[in-house]
Amino acid sequence: MIKPRPLRPGDPVALIAPSSPVSEEKIELSIQSIRFLGLEPIVFPSCFMKNGYLSGRDEARTKDVNDAFADPDIRGIFCVRGGYGATRILPMLDYESIRRNPKFFAGYSDITALHIVFNKLCGFITYHAPMPSRGYAALDPFTLNSLFNAVFAGAQPGKVENPPEESIETICPGIARGEITGGNLSVMTAALGSPYEIDTREKILFIEEVDELPYRIDRSLTALKLAGKLEAAAGIILGTFSDMPEEDVDPADTLSLSQIFDQIIRPLDIPTVYNLRSGHIYPQIVIPMGMRAELNATMGTVAFV
CATH class of the missing domain: 3.40.50.10740 (Murein tetrapeptidase LD-carboxypeptidase, N-terminal domain)
Known part of the structure; x- marks a missing residue:
């Protein structure tokens, strides 16, 4: 690259x-x-x-x-x-x-x-x-x-540090290496099935989203899963899912973000972390897309190499 x-x-x-x-x-x-x-x-x-x-x-x-x-x-x-x-x-x-x-x-x-x-x-x-x-x-x-x-x-090797007091959470432990790809969840799913769709094979997939209800996040993640994009990835970095609208429903009638991740991503058993502070939020980490990275999901660390 x-x-x-x-x-x-x-x-x-x-x-x-x-x-x-x-x-x-x-x-x-x-x-x-x-x-x-x-x-x-x-x-x-x-x-x-x-x-x-x-x-x-x-x-x-x-x-x-x-x-x-x-x-x-x-x-x-x-x-x-x-x-x-x-x-x-x-x-x-x-x-x-x-x-x-x-x-x-x-x-x-x-x-x-x-x-x-x-x-x-x-x-x-x-x-x-x-x-x-x-x-x-x-x-x-x-x-x-x-x-x-x-x-x-420019794109320099080194560990990616979250802002102070913002920890990176482990969803599935393990270590993954590969080029980082991805970005906004809705935009990624919009190109599925076209010559311009995302290629996640042996890559670390970064995902962020803004202003979407839980079922829409679920739907988009499911679309990526059905297309084989989640399973093909070496690892997954879930960034921020910000400004989620308030739902006027009983909690029993919806799913939380963590429940969605548990049901869709965790069964894949791919090294995965959540809360890398990049997306529609500030403070924000700049990500060099296409650069090789190492994800240590067990330790909750990301480094560009």
């Missing part, structure tokens, strides 16, 4: 919106975020477009991704926000050109679809990282340190 060159102060980087539309306020905040890092923001047209719940027509969003990779002056690419829509542009991306021009690429949530294809089809590491519309200057020190290391040092 290729490690794109880390960024350097002053590097021009693209701001793109491959999924949902971005408000003027968030565009300005994204520009400020990139300048806060000491980089030069180049705002691409998709950031100013709106097509219902999409940032623009599929062709326009595709063009921005392709152009950002093809432009030799652009050293890195930051997705401004997630939302929905990245899966729609997967068939139109110029994978050969992208493969020839690996660059620092960052985002998460709906951007999971792009992480998967860039790792799988183009062979380079990408970064599951906070997006600039969040406002980098306001990030907590833990998240900011993780982001700065990814941006300016």
